[in-house]
Amino acid sequence: MASAVEAGGRLRRAVEGGELAGVPAGLRAELEEALASEGALVPFSLLRRLHTALREAESPLHLHELLEGSEIHLPAVPVPPRNPELVARLERIKARLANEEYRRMTRNITGQETHGTLAEFGRQVRSVKAVVITIFNFIVTVVATFACTYLGSQYLFVETAARVLSAVIVASVVGLAELYVMVRTIEGDLGKL
Incomplete structure (x- = not known):
């Protein structure tokens, strides 16, 4: 002071x-x-x-x-010498924390390839499941678009042929848009591999 x-x-x-x-x-x-x-x-x-x-x-x-x-x-504040026991203890703690950090970072890395194991089978099942859900979603979207357009066009067209034609056109546009989005998603997923 x-x-x-x-x-x-x-x-x-x-x-x-x-x-x-x-x-x-x-x-x-x-x-x-x-x-x-x-x-x-x-x-x-x-x-x-x-x-x-x-x-x-x-x-x-x-x-x-x-x-x-x-x-x-302002007088210089004298810095007391560090306790050697404390310094040694701090070094041990730092080393232990570094080892724990290293183990945490490398815990899921192994030197063996996993071919033919249950993990590989699980990845394949998840992949097939994702494809099936995507196809089901595409079909439901196109069918629902066709049905909504067919029912909604009754206020515009009296003839059934015009209603079916308009429903097919709108369902085709929605189907193409859905295909475009699926292709972009697959490209993105393949790009990450």
Whole structure:
């Protein structure tokens, strides 16, 4: 914690030039001694007494004017030496955490190829299941589009042939759009392999 000020040029000039004539001689002597010391450190207690003396003498000088160019002296904080037992313990903990991280990253990696195992069979079943669901979804979408268009076109067309033709056209457009989306999805999935 700061307890002194490194005197600036303004305070030095005031002490050496005699501007502090209204200040008691003992206080002036202490200031001169503080300025002559190593680093020109002036303690806060001495500055408080100087401030009080300047007020009592009704001096035109103010303490903040005298402290222009001065800096607060912050003493260096001594760093205690590290405990060797603590350092060794921290190193063991770091090594253990690094090993756990390595094991977590490599836990599902094996050096053996898995051909003909149940895992491979499960992947194939999931793949077939995804294809069956996609085809079923395509068929349901096209049939539902045909049915909705056929029933909705009865308000526009009286003849059955016109209704069927409009339903086939709309179902074809929706089917082509669905095929386009499926192809793009499959391309994306194959691109990731």
